[in-house]
Amino acid sequence: MAGFGIYGAGGRMGRLLIDYLALNAEHTLSSVLVRKGIDLSLPPETLVTNDPRAFLESAEVVVDFSSPKGTEALLETAIAGVKPKALVVGTTGLDPHQQNLLKDAAEKLPVLYATNMSLGIALLNKLVFEASKALADFDIEILEMHHRFKKDAPSGTALALAATAAKARDADLDSVRVSGRNGAIGERSSSEIGVMSLRGGDLVGEHTVGFYGDGEFIRIAHVATNRTTFAAGAVKAGSWLLRQPNGLYSIQDYFQL
Numbered sequence: 134m135a136g137f138g139i140y141g142a143g144g145r146m147g148r149l150l151i152d153y154l155a156l157n158a159e160h161t162l163s164s165v166l167v168r169k170g171i172d173l174s175l176p177p178e179t180l181v182t183n184d185p186r187a188f189l190e191s192a193e194v195v196v197d198f199s200s201p202k203g204t205e206a207l208l209e210t211a212i213a214g215v216k217p218k219a220l221v222v223g224t225t226g227l228d229p230h231q232q233n234l235l236k237d238a239a240e241k242l243p244v245l246y247a248t249n250m251s252l253g254i255a256l257l258n259k260l261v262f263e264a265s266k267a268l269a270d271f272d273i274e275i276l277e278m279h280h281r282f283k284k285d286a287p288s289g290t291a292l293a294l295a296a297t298a299a300k301a302r303d304a305d306l307d308s309v310r311v312s313g314r315n316g317a318i319g320e321r322s323s324s325e326i327g328v329m330s331l332r333g334g335d336l337v338g339e340h341t342v343g344f345y346g347d348g349e350f351i352r353i354a355h356v357a358t359n360r361t362t363f364a365a366g367a368v369k370a371g372s373w374l375l376r377q378p379n380g381l382y383s384i385q386d387y388f389q390l
């Protein structure tokens with residue numbers, strides 16, 4: 134039975150993780166980090182604290198769905214030596230410095246970083262790699278749509294899919310990514326990878342990767358119909374991560390894809 138600590142407990146994902154753990158007898162909720170108060174009913178044995186040290190020391194697996202700055206503080210504390218046995222990070226929009234901190238932390242404990250915790254996206258990522266290679270002359274365009282509250286764009290998942298496509302074509306994503314087109318921009322170049330974002334309503338998450346050729350195209354789409362998929366993926370991956378040596382893991386490692 135693994136004891137989980139939830140970082141970002143008051144947010145949309147944090148609340149779902151708490152609900153998911155309450156329904157799954159093989160795991161317990163050890164601790165939650167709160168910045169202000171929290172209007173949640175928690176098991177009586179749960180440590181509710183605003184002290185990152187106490188929070189980290191009381192959990193076996195910490196699951197983080199917060200903000201890039203929140204993740205940065207969490208990683209810095211873990212690197213300084215106050216750490217759980219395993220850490221799952223689901224926060225998106227990390228900058229290069231924060232991504233390097235992930236690598237530093239992974240030298241001290243097993244860390245899994247995934248911008249999307251679903252099996253479907255893990256498989257889509259694999260399909261995108263194959264299709265980007267096999268359809269070498271096709272134009273790649275990625276479209277994502279999320280709820281109105283999402284703070285980063287393009288989504289971490291869309292960027293990860295674009296990175297996979299770029300890697301399959303031996304390209305540098307930063308040089309080929311186009312996010313937004315407006316005005317007299319001229320024709321599309323064959324090397325670019327379009328990554329576009331739409332926002333609205335309560336839509337959980339939709340990603341479509343299109344491969345557009347002359348006379349035919351393929352579109353592969355994934356739709357998340359509820360967020361529990363992500364919470365369940367994070368908890369299951371966290372239980373698995375406890376048994377792994379130190380290192381940085383992806384969700385593909387957990388799903389063995």
Ligand code: NAD
Nearest residue numbers: 141143144145146198199200203223224225248249250363
């Ligand atoms: P949210 O805004 O509802 O919740 C964020 C929570 O983090 C809040 O409780 C907030 O108080 C807390 N927080 C913010 N900054 C913090 C800090 N500096 N220190 C400590 N706590 C802090 O957001 P959400 O919809 O729950 O999403 C959270 C993150 O997870 C986002 O980056 C989102 O893109 C990502 N996400 C990832 C997946 C996935 O599968 N990997 C799925 C959904 C959302």
